[in-house]
Every structure is written in C-alpha cells, then in structure tokens.
Amino acid sequence: MAKKLVIVESPAKAKTISKYLGSDFEVLASVGHIRDLAEPKELPADKKKGPLGKFSIDVDNDFEPFYTISAGKSKTVSELKSALKGAEELYLATDEDREGEAIAWHLLEVLKPKVPVHRMVFNEITKDAIQEAVSNTRSINDNLVEAQETRRVVDRLVGYEISPVLWRKINRGLSAGRVQSPAMRMIVERERERMAFTEASYSSITAQLQEDSVEFEAKLSSIAGEKLAGSKSFDESGNLVQKVRVLAPAEAEALAASLVGASLEVMSVEAKPTTRKPYAPFTTSTLQQEASRKLGMSAKQAMDTAQQLYQEGYITYMRTDSPNLSQQAISASISAAKELFGADSVHDSPRLYGAKSKNAQEAHEAIRPSGESFKHPSELASLLHGRSLALYELIWRRTVASQMADAKLSTTTAKFSITHQGEELEFSASGTTVLFKGFLAAYDETSDTKEPEAKLPKLDVGQKLTAKEVLPKNHSTQPPARYTEASLVKALEEQGIGRPSTYAAIISTIISKGYVVKRGNALVPEWISFTVTRFLEQNFGNLVDYEFTAKMENDLDRIALGELDRSGWLKNFYFGDEGLQAVVNSLGESDPRAINTFELAEGIALRTGKFGPYLEVMENDERRIVNIPEALTPDELTLKRLRS
DNA sequence: CAGTGAGCGAGCTTCCGCTTGACTT
Numbered sequence: 001m002a003k004k005l006v007i008v009e010s011p012a013k014a015k016t017i018s019k020y021l022g023s024d025f026e027v028l029a030s031v032g033h034i035r036d037l038a039e040p041k042e043l044p045a046d047k048k049k050g051p052l053g054k055f056s057i058d059v060d061n062d063f064e065p066f067y068t069i070s071a072g073k074s075k076t077v078s079e080l081k082s083a084l085k086g087a088e089e090l091y092l093a094t095d096e097d098r099e100g101e102a103i104a105w106h107l108l109e110v111l112k113p114k115v116p117v118h119r120m121v122f123n124e125i126t127k128d129a130i131q132e133a134v135s136n137t138r139s140i141n142d143n144l145v146e147a148q149e150t151r152r153v154v155d156r157l158v159g160y161e162i163s164p165v166l167w168r169k170i171n172r173g174l175s176a177g178r179v180q181s182p183a184m185r186m187i188v189e190r191e192r193e194r195m196a197f198t199e200a201s202y203s204s205i206t207a208q209l210q211e212d213s214v215e216f217e218a219k220l221s222s223i224a225g226e227k228l229a230g231s232k233s234f235d236e237s238g239n240l241v242q243k244v245r246v247l248a249p250a251e252a253e254a255l256a257a258s259l260v261g262a263s264l265e266v267m268s269v270e271a272k273p274t275t276r277k278p279y280a281p282f283t284t285s286t287l288q289q290e291a292s293r294k295l296g297m298s299a300k301q302a303m304d305t306a307q308q309l310y311q312e313g314y315i316t317y318m319r320t321d322s323p324n325l326s327q328q329a330i331s332a333s334i335s336a337a338k339e340l341f342g343a344d345s346v347h348d349s350p351r352l353y354g355a356k357s358k359n360a361q362e363a364h365e366a367i368r369p370s371g372e373s374f375k376h377p378s379e380l381a382s383l384l385h386g387r388s389l390a391l392y393e394l395i396w397r398r399t400v401a402s403q404m405a406d407a408k409l410s411t412t413t414a415k416f417s418i419t420h421q422g423e424e425l426e427f428s429a430s431g432t433t434v435l436f437k438g439f440l441a442a443y444d445e446t447s448d449t450k451e452p453e454a455k456l457p458k459l460d461v462g463q464k465l466t467a468k469e470v471l472p473k474n475h476s477t478q479p480p481a482r483y484t485e486a487s488l489v490k491a492l493e494e495q496g497i498g499r500p501s502t503y504a505a506i507i508s509t510i511i512s513k514g515y516v517v518k519r520g521n522a523l524v525p526e527w528i529s530f531t532v533t534r535f536l537e538q539n540f541g542n543l544v545d546y547e548f549t550a551k552m553e554n555d556l557d558r559i560a561l562g563e564l565d566r567s568g569w570l571k572n573f574y575f576g577d578e579g580l581q582a583v584v585n586s587l588g589e590s591d592p593r594a595i596n597t598f599e600l601a602e603g604i605a606l607r608t609g610k611f612g613p614y615l616e617v618m619e620n621d622e623r624r625i626v627n628i629p630e631a632l633t634p635d636e637l638t639l640k641r642l643r644s
Numbered sequence: 645c646a647g648t649g650a651g652c653g654a655g656c657t658t659c660c661g662c663t664t665g666a667c668t669t
Binding site for chain 1: 656662
C-alpha cells in the first residue's frame with residue numbers, strides 16, 4: 001500500500017516517475033490547473049451583484065480573487081482527495097515555474113492535507129534526478145505564487161475591462177487581451193507596411209560561363225566603377241538609398257545582347273573560410289518553426305504530433321522554453337553522432353545552450369528523444385509513420401547535431417573584367433564548398449532549400465572565359481512578407497509574449513474571433529482588426545505596446561523575489577492616475593462613425609459597420625455606398641480600386 | 645379600438661495559462 005502521494009501535472013509524467021519511485025509512492029496527475037478565476041456569469045447570485053460581479057476579483061479588497069474548480073476538473077480533484085486519505089505524506093511535484101508553483105498552492109488550498117507536505121522539484125526526468133528531488137524538498141514559495149496570481153489578475157482585468165469597451169464602441173463580441181491584441185497588431189502593422197510599400201524596378205545581367213566542364217553564372221556587378229542596383233538599393237517607398245546605377249530593362253537587354261561571345265578575364269579569386277555552429281536543441285517555438293518550414297505542419301499539427309510522441313514515450317516534454325539538455329541526453333547525442341558519423345564529427349567538449357527568450361522559465365529540458373540512448377528513427381519505422389515519424393526524425397537530428405562539430409565551409413568569390421564599348425564592366429561569381437561537414441551530416445539546413453549551393457571551378461587570375469550566353473532579367477523589390485504561423489510565433493517569443501503552451505492557441509484565437517484569416521501559409525488581417533488595432537493604439541497604447549508584457553514580467557519577477565508587493569502593484573495598475581480604470585472612464589463619447597472609418601485614400605473610406613465592411617466613395621459631392629464581400633482582404637481591395 | 649412607438653430592463657459577448665481526452669470533420 002502506497003504511503004506517500006506525489007502529484008505532478010501530466011499523467012504521462014506520472015507514469016514515468018512512478019517507475020523511479022517504487023511502491024511506497026503513488027503518483028497522480030493534476031492534469032494542469034485545477035482552479036481558476038470564476039466566470040463572472042457563473043458566480044453565486046449574491047456575489048454577482050457585489051464587487052466581484054465584473055471580474056470575479058474584489059478590486060476594492062486587495063484584488064482578492066474568487067476561485068472555482070475548473071470545468072471538468074471535479075473528478076480529478078475528488079480522485080486526488082481520496083488518494084490523499086490513505087497517504088501519510090504529500091509531495092507536490094508540479095513544474096518548477098510560476099504556473100507550477102501556483103498549481104501546487106491551489107492543490108494545497110483545495111485538498112487541505114493534514115499530513116506533512118513537501119514541495120518537490122526537478123527539471124529532468126531521470127532516476128537520479130527524481131530520487132534526488134524526493135529527498136531534497138522545500139516548501140511552497142509564496143512570493144512566486146503571488147506573482148502568478150498577479151499575472152492571472154492582470155489578464156482578467158485587461159481582457160474583461162477592455163473587451164466591453166470594444167462592444168460599446170465598435171461591435172459586439174469583440175475581444176482584447178494582453179497577448180492576443182499585440183499579436184493582432186503585429187499582423188496589422190505588417191499589412192500596413194505592405195499597403196504603403198512602393199515597388200522599384202531594376203534589371204540585372206547574368207553571364208553563363210564554363211570551365212573544366214563546370215557551368216556557373218557570373219553577375220554583372222558594376223559599370224565604369226559604379227555599382228549596379230540590387231534589391232537592397234531601395235527603401236520601402238521605392239527610393240534609392242545607395243549611390244548605384246539602375247539599369248532600365250531596354251538598356252539591360254541591349255547590353256546583354258552585345259556581350260554574347262565576349263571574353264571575360266579573371267581579375268581575382270578569393271577564398272574565405274567560414275564555420276557554422278549547430279543549432280540549439282528544440283524548444284516549443286523552434287520546433288513549431290522547423291516543423292512548418294521543413295514538414296509543412298501548422299503550429300497545432302506540430303503540437304498534436306509532438307504530444308502523441310510524448311505520451312507514447314518517444315520524446316521528452318513538448319512545451320518548454322529551455323534548449324538545455326540533461327547530462328544523459330548530451331552523452332546519448334554524442335554516442336549517436338560518433339556511431340553514425342564518426343568520432344571526429346563530435347564537438348570536443350559538450351555544448352551547452354541557454355534560453356534566448358527573456359522570459360524563459362526553463363522548468364523543462366529541451367525537446368529531444370527520450371531515454372538514456374536515443375532510438376534511431378529507422379528503428380521506429382514500423383511503429384511510427386507519416387507525420388509522427390517525420391517529426392521524431394527532425395527532433396532526433398536536431399538533438400544529435402547540437403553536440404556535433406562546427407561545419408567548415410569555404411566561400412570563393414571570383415571577379416571578372418571586360419572593357420566593353422569603352423567602359424569597364426565587372427562581373428562576379430561565388431561558390432561555396434563544404435570542407436568539413438560536421439553537424440551538417442545530421443541536420444542539413446540547406447538540403448531543403450530549392451537551389452543547391454553554387455560551385456565554382458578552379459580559376460586562375462588572367463585566365464579568359466567566353467560568355468556563351470548573357471541574359472538580362474528584370475526585378476522588382478518586394479514588400480515585407482506577411483507573417484506565417486511560424487514567423488509569428490518566433491516574433492511573439494522574441495518579445496516574450498505568450499508561453500509555449502499558448503503559442504498555437506494564440507493563432508487559433510485571433511482566427512476564430514474573425515480578426516485574421518489564413519490564406520495558404522500567410523496570416524492576413526481582416527478589416528475589423530484594422531479598426532480594433534487603431535482604436536487600441538489610440539486609447540490603450542500601453543496594452544498593444546510590444547514592451548507591455550516584458551515590463552510586466554520584470555515586475556512579476558520582483559514580486560517573486562519579494563521586492564515588490566502584489567496588491568500595491570495591482571492598485572497602481574488599475575486605480576492609478578494613468579491606471580486602467582482611469583483610462584476607460586476618460587474615453588468619453590467618441591464618434592462611432594470615426595472609429596469605424598478607415599481612410600483608404602482621398603475620398604474613399606472603409607467602414608466596418610455592424611453589417612460588415614463597405615466603402616463610402618465621395619464622387620462629385622455625392623456619397624456612394626459600395627458593398628464589398630467580407631472575404632475580400634486589404635490588398636485585394638487596393639488592387640481592385642486601381643482596376644476600377 | 646387597434647396599431648404604433650417610446651422607454652426600460654435583462655441577457656449576451658470577453659482574458660491567459662496549465663493539462664488531456666472527448667468530441668466532430
């Protein structure tokens with residue numbers, strides 16, 4: 001009979017840990033949070049009318065929260081309660097981060113244990129680490145719990161204070177939040193840049209050369225000492241930002257034609273050695289990015305597939321912000337690399353990686369194959385298939401590569417010259433060769449890009465080559481690309497907005513609220529998000545500021561250290577002179593027409609009314625209403641406008 | 645008398661982060 005009850009967050013983790021602890025211990029899972037702020041509409045009738053009614057937080061009484069057992073969690077809670085009845089000790093082994101500490105505290109509050117309680121923490125799941133953790137327990141860190149509660153309260157205050165403002169001023173059902181609103185704003189800002197972008201055109205000339213049966217291309221780089229324009233020569237308004245020569249299409253065509261059969265002399269050949277380091281092992285964010293780039297998976301698909309691999313015991317936990325590997329994982333990577341790629345493929349000392357995100361909490365390891373020695377993907381070919389196998393292999397490769405040697409490359413640049421029609425023309429060609437593969441043997445970044453890296457033949461200064469073919473090409477500068485799921489997750493992580501468990505959910509939120517649509521891989525803002533973003537920028541600049549979360553995190557850290565007081569901080573945030581409540585109260589009457597109107601161009605305004613978007617066009621002092629299909633997106637409308 | 649309309653009150657929408665498994669497509 002088990003005498004000691006251990007509670008962790010994840011059932012899969014419970015199963016593993018149970019093996020390491022023996023029959024004295026019963027290991028159960030809380031399955032995430034068990035309690036949360038009540039929904040105001042579900043408050044008991046007497047509380048609904050009182051100060052709790054708006055937020056389930058008593059803002060006048062030190063922001064005292066009103067918690068309830070989360071929907072669907074009463075069964076888990078009663079199972080935990082009955083397990084506790086037979087136990088002599090309780091170990092709270094939730095994750096060692098802010099949320100985990102809070103879960104432990106909520107468990108205490110709900111279970112009210114009468115036996116000794118220990119807070120047990122570990123950040124890798126190995127027999128040694130677990131046994132060490134069970135004999136080195138501490139007590140709950142109340143400051144850390146307060147920091148979590150502050151985070152939770154801020155999110156409720158922001159979301160439930162500002163969303164109703166949007167209902168009143170713009171349209172029913174809209175939402176705003178600390179995380180979703182900056183995410184939406186990023187997408188809107190990118191679209192604004194695209195709408196304002198003016199393309200510039202320029203032409204280039206490429207000569208096809210051959211030596212030693214190696215064909216390669218050389219590009220015209222300058223004419224009479226003047227450099228030719230490239231994509232970086234123009235700004236977003238299409239203006240030149242460098243002193244360069246811009247070839248017009250006709251000019252390029254004539255010049256190219258006259259160069260066919262010309263003889264180019266090699267002026268210089270320079271080889272530059274470069275090294276490349278392997279990438280850090282996967283975190284949630286980088287896994288989502290690479291699963292998208294290499295396997296074409298959405299953030300949700302990547303997470304669902306990883307979850308399945310985790311639950312079946314193939315990989316470690318998939319929601320993590322730490323790229324750190326345990327000692328055991330480092331050894332496993334090194335031995336896999338040595339066995340498959342040779343002893344010299346391994347870096348001479350273990351490589352350590354630190355989190356790059358400023359708000360990382362690092363409660364878990366990096367995402368890697370589980371176990372003390374990694375199963376090669378081919379061993380799992382009969383057990384896994386399709387997406388699962390592909391994702392496992394990606395994780396396996398990334399992990400093994402992270403302990404391998406730098407790749408050594410050499411980039412050779414050759415310059416050619418010719419005097420043509422009285423002017424000195426310079427061409428240049430470059431090629432890269434891999435001198436030593438190193439980690440590239442396991443994780444080749446370039447293998448999936450379409451064009452293989454160009455190679456150059458051996459060339460000597462003074463040597464002359466004949467241009468067999470000379471081709472002109474017209475180019476135009478491109479507006480900044482729209483965010484994809486993967487690039488948005490990357491940007492959010494860089495700003496410290498959102499957490500590994502929510503990256504995929506943030507995207508679903510702004511899509512399901514109708515703010516953003518996915519077209520192919522691109523995230524495209526709907527008109528309503530222009531309106532909402534502009535409104536938030538004007539009235540709640542603080543909230544949509546990308547720095548907001550980072551600043552909040554800073555203060556939460558100080559609360560966790562006991563340097564700052566929870567209720568004082570919240571009081572200032574909500575009741576301060578420039579606090580949330582003051583801002584909302586000072587909004588006053590605003591012209592709903594103005595808020596809903598987005599000036600597209602002189603005399604053409606877009607309005608996002610309750611019945612969908614439409615255009616108001618002023619023609620000869622007459623107002624004309626033009627309905628537009630809701631599916632239409634900003635850039636399409638711009639094009640359409642130009643056509644009509 | 646029947647139809648209209650002003651005025652009022654009630655109910656609905658909403659946040660982020662931690663988990664999995666039960667749903668539907």
